[in-house]
Each structure stands twice: as structure tokens, then as C-alpha cells.
Amino acid sequence: MILMTKKHIPGGIITDVGSTTINKTGTWRTFKPIVDKDKCIGCGICERFCPDGCIEIIGKKCIIDYDYCKGCLICMNECPVKAISKEIEKK
Amino acid sequence: MTKTVMEGSLATAKAAALCEPDMVVAYPITPQTHIVENLGKLIAQGKLKSKHIEVDSEFSALSACVGGSAAGSRVFTATASQGLALMNEVLFAASGMRLPIVMVVANRALSAPINIWNDWQDSISARDSGWIQLYCETVQEIVDTIIQAYKIAEDTQVLLPVMVCMDGFFLTHVVEVLDMPEDVSKYLKKYNPQHAILDPEKPCTQGPFAFPKPYAELKKDLSDAIDASADTIKKCHDDYAKIFNRTYGNGLIEEYKTKGKKTIIITMGSLSGNVKEVVDKRDDAGLLRIKSYRPFPKKDILNALKGKETVIILEKNISLGTSCGALFDEIRSIHCNVKDTPKILDYIVGIGGMDCRTDDIETIINESIDKKDGHIEWLMEK
Numbered sequence: 001m002i003l004m005t006k007k008h009i010p011g012g013i014i015t016d017v018g019s020t021t022i023n024k025t026g027t028w029r030t031f032k033p034i035v036d037k038d039k040c041i042g043c044g045i046c047e048r049f050c051p052d053g054c055i056e057i058i059g060k061k062c063i064i065d066y067d068y069c070k071g072c073l074i075c076m077n078e079c080p081v082k083a084i085s086k087e088i089e090k091k
Numbered sequence: 092m093t094k095t096v097m098e099g100s101l102a103t104a105k106a107a108a109l110c111e112p113d114m115v116v117a118y119p120i121t122p123q124t125h126i127v128e129n130l131g132k133l134i135a136q137g138k139l140k141s142k143h144i145e146v147d148s149e150f151s152a153l154s155a156c157v158g159g160s161a162a163g164s165r166v167f168t169a170t171a172s173q174g175l176a177l178m179n180e181v182l183f184a185a186s187g188m189r190l191p192i193v194m195v196v197a198n199r200a201l202s203a204p205i206n207i208w209n210d211w212q213d214s215i216s217a218r219d220s221g222w223i224q225l226y227c228e229t230v231q232e233i234v235d236t237i238i239q240a241y242k243i244a245e246d247t248q249v250l251l252p253v254m255v256c257m258d259g260f261f262l263t264h265v266v267e268v269l270d271m272p273e274d275v276s277k278y279l280k281k282y283n284p285q286h287a288i289l290d291p292e293k294p295c296t297q298g299p300f301a302f303p304k305p306y307a308e309l310k311k312d313l314s315d316a317i318d319a320s321a322d323t324i325k326k327c328h329d330d331y332a333k334i335f336n337r338t339y340g341n342g343l344i345e346e347y348k349t350k351g352k353k354t355i356i357i358t359m360g361s362l363s364g365n366v367k368e369v370v371d372k373r374d375d376a377g378l379l380r381i382k383s384y385r386p387f388p389k390k391d392i393l394n395a396l397k398g399k400e401t402v403i404i405l406e407k408n409i410s411l412g413t414s415c416g417a418l419f420d421e422i423r424s425i426h427c428n429v430k431d432t433p434k435i436l437d438y439i440v441g442i443g444g445m446d447c448r449t450d451d452i453e454t455i456i457n458e459s460i461d462k463k464d465g466h467i468e469w470l471m472e473k
């Protein structure tokens with residue numbers, strides 16, 4: 001994402017890496033995945049399937065980064081022990 | 092330098108090879124086929140050390156060029172007609188990403204009906220894509236312009252893709268006596284990319300997403316850059332002339348026997364040869380050949396037409412929906428707010444390979460006295 005608004009490198013090339021993190025896409029969410037930590041077995045399937053790389057297994061439990069999770073619910077569908085449920089995002 | 096006899100396409104391929112592109116990516120299409128064929132042959136024979144990528148379409152060809160150029164390579168491609176139309180989406184990406192790609196367009200009519208002969212509808216339709224467009228009159232000029240095109244495109248003040256336009260068949264398949272430079276290293280140095288380069292040590296993002304404000308700013312930058320490229324085109328042309336001793340007007344336009352003439356014929360490309368033939372025999376008309384269609388050299392054209400009475404435009408394109416050709420619209424618009432505007436007439440000629448012979452041009456000049464300003468006519472075979 002180009003954020004500079006005055007002097008651009010020709011072609012709008014971005015030379016500072018990681019500028020996408022500035023745009024917190026979590027606000028796009030309609031459904032919010034909720035992890036039941038008692039049910040979670042820390043298998044890591046959700047971590048591998050998350051298309052946005054928003055899930056990390058920390059201490060054998062699934063941790064979702066809500067700053068960037070867009071609420072696609074693939075994690076909920078893939079969870080073998082049904083530890084993830086959804087709820088409507090309250091704005 | 093010894094004169095050689097060569098087919099236009101072979102000369103084009105040899106000129107491209109002289110510039111030593113790192114990558115040659117093109118998909119064959121009539122009448123450009125011989126260019127790609129000859130480049131492929133040079134690479135297969137080991138005479139040209141370029142990466143030759145075989146692709147499945149023109150869309151892929153230009154996409155591969157964008158990728159190669161974004162990584163910092165010098166790239167060459169060529170196409171025509173439907174091929175250029177298929178590239179359309181990528182044309183805008185190449186100019187927006189400011190990639191110095193050089194592409195030869197062997198001008199050919201667009202479908203439908205399907206037609207393989209020459210007109211300019213293909214490249215004129217791409218006029219707003221942010222590419223520099225240079226139209227050549229002879230095979231010699233194409234050879235010289237391709238070499239200049241890399242110098243123009245890669246200039247750090249320009250950084251824009253360049254289309255070198257040559258009339259299909261009239262120039263691609265003609266056999267011409269010409270000077271083929273043996274070495275261009277004095278004129279054209281190795282490409283040293285400063286902005287677009289693939290380097291793991293210096294990671295960057297090219298062609299990213301932009302919100303409206305930076306998007307508009309970058310488009311303004313692009314527009315300013317293509318306007319300013321006119322000076323670089325002139326300079327590259329003059330520098331070339333110093334080494335190779337050949338000139339084409341001032342690099343943007345060529346005035347041929349216009350001094351003291353009341354009538355000026357404006358055209359582009361190989362048709363200029365026919366017009367020169369006619370002008371040589373008459374003392375009332377001269378030729379203004381536009382070489383650089385983009386950037387459009389407004390000031391140079393206005394100066395060349397100052398004090399003229401009649402301007403006759405011969406163009407091989409039609410801007411559908413305006414009933415006239417693109418050149419006519421633009422020549423008229425630069426005369427807005429100018430005193431003593433000449434009478435401007437538009438002739439749509441050579442569509443789909445129709446002939447525009449010297450006697451046709453004679454008739455057009457002779458009849459121009461009775462025509463009113465803004466007259467538009469299609470030249471059809473009688």
C-alpha cells in the first residue's frame with residue numbers, strides 16, 4: 001500500500017518492507033471466530049489453513065490476531081475438534 | 092560503413108540484437124512474425140546471448156516483459172494488431188510501473204472483419220496508455236529508432252516504455268538498402284536500473300495498491316514524465332546523429348520542403364515517402380511528418396504550421412464516433428486560441444491496407460482549394 005503522498009519513486013515503488021501491516025483489515029469482519037481453549041488441542045491445522053496468516057499456536061493453544069482476521073471462518077470449518085465457533089461482530 | 096540489402100523485419104531483429112536485450116519475449120503474429128523468427132534464430136545460433144521465453148499469447152509476452160523489466164533486465168518484444176489489443180491491460184501496468192520496455196509494433200488493421208494489412212488503428216487505439224510512440228518512415232529509421240528507444244526509455248528522467256511503430260508489410264516485408272551499425276556500445280551503455288530491480292538485499296514492492304490520492308499523484312507524475320520526455324527524445328536523436336551521422340527532422344517532427352509553401356501535408360510512417368515524391372514535383376506543398384505521436388509535440392507542430400494556409404492530414408486511422416481521425420482532432424485542438432488558423436482538412440486513407448498512391452495525393456492537393464475547413468473524406472478506390 002502506498003502511503004506517501006508527496007514524493008514518489010517512479011512507478012510508486014515501495015522500498016520500506018511490511019507497509020501492509022499499517023492497514024488493519026480486522027475491521028472488514030462480519031463474523032468473529034471464537035476459540036474455546038478448553039476444547040483446543042493445539043494441532044495447528046487452523047494455523048496452516050488461515051489464508052491471512054492470522055493464527056499462531058502459542059502454548060499449544062490457538063491464538064487469533066483480530067487486528068487482521070477478516071472472519072472467513074476457514075479455521076472454524078477445518079477444526080477437527082470443533083473448538084472454534086462464530087459470533088456476529090459488534091461494531 | 093558498408094551498405095547492405097536487408098528485409099525490414101531482419102533489420103529490425105538485428106537492430107534489437109545490437110542493443111543486447113537480456114530477454115526477448117514475443118508471440119508471433121502477422122506481419123511481425125519475421126522479427127521474432129529472426130531473433131529466435133540469432134539466439135539459437137548463439138549470436139545473441141538473450142533469454143528467449145516462449146509464451147502462449149501476447150498477454151503473457153508483455154506480462155513476462157513487465158516481470159523481466161521489473162527485475163532490472165533490458166527486454167524486447169514485438170507485436171501487431173490483435174496482439175497489441177490483447178496486451179492492452181498490461182500496457183497500462185508497464186507505463187504505470189515506469190518500466191523501460193521497447194516494443195516494435197508492426198502496424199496492422201484490427202478485426203472485424205479480419206484483415207492482415209496495414210493501418211494504424213492498433214497503436215492509435217493504445218495512444219492513452221502512457222507509452223511513447225515513435226512512427227518510422229523507412230527501415231533505416233526503424234533500425235536507428237530502436238537503438239535510440241532504449242536510450243530514451245532508460246533515461247532516469249523518462250523511465251517509460253516505448254513503442255516503435257512500423258507499417259506492416261510496407262516496412263516489415265520491404266527489402267531496403269541500408270546502413271546497419273556494427274556496434275552501438277559507444278552510444279548505448281549497458282542498462283543500469285536504479286528504480287526497478289530484483290535484489291534480496293534491498294526488497295521492494297512494485298505495482299502495489301494505492302488509495303485515490305497517491306494514485307492520482309502517480310498518474311500526474313506519469314503524465315508529466317511523458318510530456319518531459321520530448322526533450323530527451325530530441326537529445327537522444329541528436330547524440331545518435333553525432334555518432335552515426337543520420338537525422339530525422341528534430342527527432343519529434345520532420346519538416347520536408349515546407350519553407351515558403353502554403354499547403355502542408357501532415358502524415359506519419361511510410362506514407363511520408365509517397366508524399367515526399369509528390370512534394371518534390373510541386374512548388375506549392377510541403378510535408379510535415381510527425382514521428383513522435385506520444386508525446387505529442389504541440390509546440391513544434393504549431394511552429395511548423397505558422398502562417399500556412401492549408402493543412403491536409405493523411406491518416407490511416409479512424410477515431411470511431413468522432414467521424415474523423417485522431418490526428419485531425421489533435422491538430423485542430425492545438426490551434427484553439429491561435430490567430431490565423433489554417434484551413435485543416437482530414438483524409439482517412441489506407442484503412443485495412445488500401446493504397447494511397449502518389450496520384451491520389453496529387454488529386455487531394457489539387458482539390459484542396461475548393462474544400463472548406465474541417466472537411467473530412469475517406470479515400471476509396473474509384
